[in-house]
Amino acid sequence: MSNPRDAHRHQHLVKAYDIRGVVPDEFDEAAARTIGAAFVALTGADRIAVARDMRGSSPALAEAFAEGVVSRGAQVLDAGLGSTDYLYYVSGTLDVPGAMFTASHNPARYNGIKLCKAGAVPIGDGTGLERIRAALASAPAPADGPRGSVLRVDLLARYAAHLRSLVDLGGIRPLKVVVDAGNGMAGLTVPEVLDHPWLDVVPLYFELDGTFPNHEADPMKPANVADLKARVRLEGADLGLAFDGDADRCFVVDERGESITPSQVTALIATRELARDPGASVVHNLITSQAVPELVAEAGGVPVRSRVGHSFVKALMAEHGAVFGGEHSGHYYFRDFWFADTGMLAALHVLAALGGQDRPLSELMARYTRYAASGEINIEVADPEAALSAVEAAYSGPGTEIDRLDGLTVRLGDGSWFNVRASNTEPVLRLNAEGPDPAAVRQLGDVLLALVRGVGLGAAA
Incomplete structure (x- = not known):
């Protein structure tokens, strides 16, 4: 920006995957x-x-x-209110x-x-x-050509x-589904997408x-x-769905009000997609379950392991022509959706799988669970790299396999594994562990936490 103070305020606005900051202190x-x-200038696009x-x-x-x-002569296609995957649809279908x-x-x-x-x-x-980051740090060139226009599209x-x-939801049995939109964009998109005669949608926090x-x-x-869990039990619903603020991620709750992990959902959708495209590749990030x-x-598919983050998953999907990709964070990517992520399409797959047979969701998903997992544990640290080095030194012995595809992943002889990686935005390490049973996972987590604390680097957040 021409004002040095603006350049200073905006210097941390551009992150690794997107642009994000506090309004108006960082983003105005x-x-x-x-x-x-x-x-x-970046895209050279006229729309x-x-x-x-x-x-x-x-x-x-x-x-x-x-x-x-x-001001740079391009036309804006104003698509109005929508979810992030709606924007991806607009970009994909109009090729802009x-x-x-x-x-x-946030x-x-x-x-x-x-x-x-x-x-x-x-x-x-x-x-x-x-x-984009460089543009925010410098004075913009004056506009010197004809102006563009704004066209409203819906x-x-x-x-x-x-x-x-x-x-295909054509043959499903009647299902009652509670949907928690969290006052986010699913409150707009769910009524459009889940408008089906055999779906009884119970809305929770649909007000934008x-x-x-x-x-x-x-x-x-x-x-x-x-x-959501309480409402599923109260309604006697078949399942619950929760979406984040921009509705590009979806989380699932079974009929008992228990969480279905994104790894289970990834495995379910992967098997469905492979049934119609045998031998295809499926991308999963390294935090998803070994299952x-x-x-x-x-x-019959080909699993492809990825770093965490949508740009890495999408790049690998394009490289391998993968039919599907899933992350532990509830992001799901589809070849038929321009390799982009859409929680709504993932929700449709879950509904189709559940409605296409007679068992409750908890029984349907049991086959996709093989191991116990810790979930993501955040550990506050003063020096993330030093902490990673300490953990690596402690586990660099016989009977272990170590790689640094994304942070530090260690595989142990008993089938357990863990990943520790530094956050891009906070002074924390993110720990994920998996093992043959809950006791083994708890023990592994306790050892790792003690190791980090023992070298004076942090504590569990």
Whole structure:
């Protein structure tokens, strides 16, 4: 920016995978305008799609971004309110770059932008975000050509129809499903997508409200699915679905009000997709359960292991032509959806699998569970790399396998494994462990926590 103070405020706005910060301290309309102009230069496009979530700051930021685009002679396709996967649909079906204004599951004071190239191709560090970061740190060149325009487009009905065309719900039995939208964008998209005569949808927190008055829009945290679990039991529902703020992630609860892990969902969808495309590749990140690559191989597929993060998963999917990809965080990627992630399409697969047979969800999903897992444990550290080195030294003995594809992954002789990796945004290590039974996982977790604390580097967060 021309003002050095603006450059300083915006220097941490561009992350590894997207743009995100506190409004207006880190992210304001001036930054959005600059990013819009820079995005035209980056893509060379004459049309750019823009959508936004329900946050109070989203309309003004999206409008400022659009002004930046128009100032460089390009046309803005204003797709209005929608989920992130709706924006991917618009980008994919119209073959234009896209910008989604959202901070996903972050608190209300945050906002951000998820950018993609035409065809919903992801943009991250090394594929364009570094140019956006540079633009924010310098004075923008004056606009000297004809201005572009803004065209309003509404493709929400077409988005919903496209998703329903990919999963056949025609023969399902009647299902009651509780859906917790968390006051996020699923409150808009679920009524469109799950409009089916055999689905009895019980809405929970469907009112669009970017202040998140009921709970954080982050279903990875157990406290944020407590209401959903209670409502499933109260209603006697067949299952529950929870979406994050921008509705690109989906989490599942069975008829008992117990959580189904994203690894189980990944394995379920992978086997369904492999049934119609035998021998295809399936991408999974290295935090997903070992059951995932085992079940993929048993179904005749080729498991491909990835680093954590959508840009890595999508790149590997494109490289291998993978039919599907899943992450432990509830992101699910589909070849038939431009290799992009859509929690709504994952939800349709779960509904089709459950409704296509007579067993309850807990019994259906039992075959996709083989090991006990710790879940993600955050450990506060002063020096993440030193902590990783200490853990690696402690486990660099016979009977272990170590790799550093993403952080540190250690496989032990009894079949247990763990991964420790540094957060991109916080001074914490993220620990995930898996073993043959809960006792083995607890013991492994206790040893690792004691090791980190013993060298004076941190404590469990």
